[in-house]
Amino acid sequence: MRRVRYESTGGPLFLEEAPVPVPGPGELLVRTEAIGVTLPVVRKVAEAAEPIPLGGEIAGEVAAAGQGVTRFRAGARVTGLCFGHGYADFAVLHEAMASPVPDTASAVDAVALVRSGLVALGALDAARPEPGEAALITAAASGVGHLAVQLARARSAGRVVGAVSGPAKADFVGALGADEVITYDRLGGPESGDGVDYVLDAVGGELLTPAVAALAPGGRLVAYSSGGGTIRAYDLLVGAKAVIGFQMARTARGKPELYKRWRQEVWRLFADGALKPAVHREFALTEASEAHRVIESRSNLGKVVLRP
Template identity: 60%
Template sequence: MLRIHHQVNGGPTALFVEEADVPRAGPGEILVRVEAIGVTLPAVRKVLASGEPTTLGGEVAGEIAALGPKVTGFAVGERVTGLCFSDAYAEFAVLGAAMTSRIPADASAAEAVALVRSGLVARGAYEAARMQPGESVLVTAAASATGTLALQYARAGGAGRVVAAVGRPEKADFVRELGADEIVLYEDADWGAPYDVILDGVGGDLLNPAVRALATGGRLVAYSSGGGTVEAFELLVRGASLIGFQMRAIAVGQPELYDRWLRELWQLRDAGTLRTAVHEEIPLAEAARAHALIEQRRNLGKVVLVTGAGR
């Protein structure tokens, strides 16, 4: 099979195509013939920061090719999506059964990788914020796959004011179409503060400006891989809270809740409440171009790699 591997040096040009053996599914695992792979900011950051060759994880969708020992509830030939923690950029990938779910017959693989993982993270961040109807909400990285769905969750949840924070003014029309009332740029002085809730998908240097934009008693939910250090005084003077959210903790620790959110996600999609945004479907061999789009923050929605298998 073909897969994308990573050379040392960093940057998109460090990605290259190589031939590799088809992996085997171990206990509790599923082997998938991959149709689509969702490119994520954590994967891009991993390539940029890594000082040694590394494999790349990400969301994948495709057809089940084989089931490992002790896997029940799935069958060869079913179309599924899930998170692969290594060698996701390949024609075959191994998924943990606990984080794998079926794709509806009317959904494409590209739509599945744009909706499921990002939608679950958006839902989880929204729940962690304990948002109440009428409250004001700011979503950072609003043009990302997760950000676009977080905007829609906030709007559907009855937020009184939904504001999208983006890095480029040309993204304004895009996020406005997905439910944003107002647009702010990261370089703006006060981000239109204050906000009752901030859903932050950026982290890093933007974390403290986000904290300063919180209203008294506000809540900031951080779900990015960007890290960052918060000045505790800024939280103290506002009586505000910083909440970290990780989807894996829900998938592994609360599987019934994870399954319920997953079912509701597709129901909201069917009702038209949630719409996915796919920036571009890019051939697997051009993974470097996909990474460049993410690194340069030029994407509007999900960047998806496709293998040519399936539909």
């Protein structure tokens, strides 16, 4: 089979021939049809001291099941998070991380929707939104952010503001249901109006300070970015504001029933037409480096997907 990997920090990525893996106990061998390209994986390629397997979101058909697997059999369509080599014709997926793909959805729909949608929904739930509250979504054109905009609207937000890196993304985010779209250089300034009740932040870094400034008194910021950053305690104190950290892996491991409910809600909203994943572009495995460059440049509108 074909597999994408790299040998040193920063790449380059290259395609190689590798043996088809054998699923172990509790594992599924999946013939991949779509692979999601995520910012955390792109960052690890650029920053990790040692090369890592290019894993992440995959969707496809079960080719074989390991010992002890009870929920799926060969021929089933599944999606989930692969912790090994996912940029490949075949990938191994643990049964606990797999979920079925309904007949009404394509593999691309699944890989664009499920993991990113779960992160968006989990971050939204962490904000404890009330109907009518104002929401601000950073990275609103990203794979997660564009779903968060739609989910905030579906959860009856009174006003949804999308924050993006440049004005070229404004029409895309507005079409998702955002009432306003602002660029990061305007975040926290007079253009933010009277402030928002909660911020879902996928950017971190230097954007955290203006994101906190955009909150109304008593507002909440949910940080789910891998970009780091620092917030001054005084900025929280003066407005009685709160910052909440959200990590999907913690919920998936520690609260499987909640994780399952989120997954069911994402698919229900998709079936109802309230949640529509957007795909920026589909790349071949041979174009993995180009797909990474799109993510690095933050130029994508929606999900970036590899198609074996």
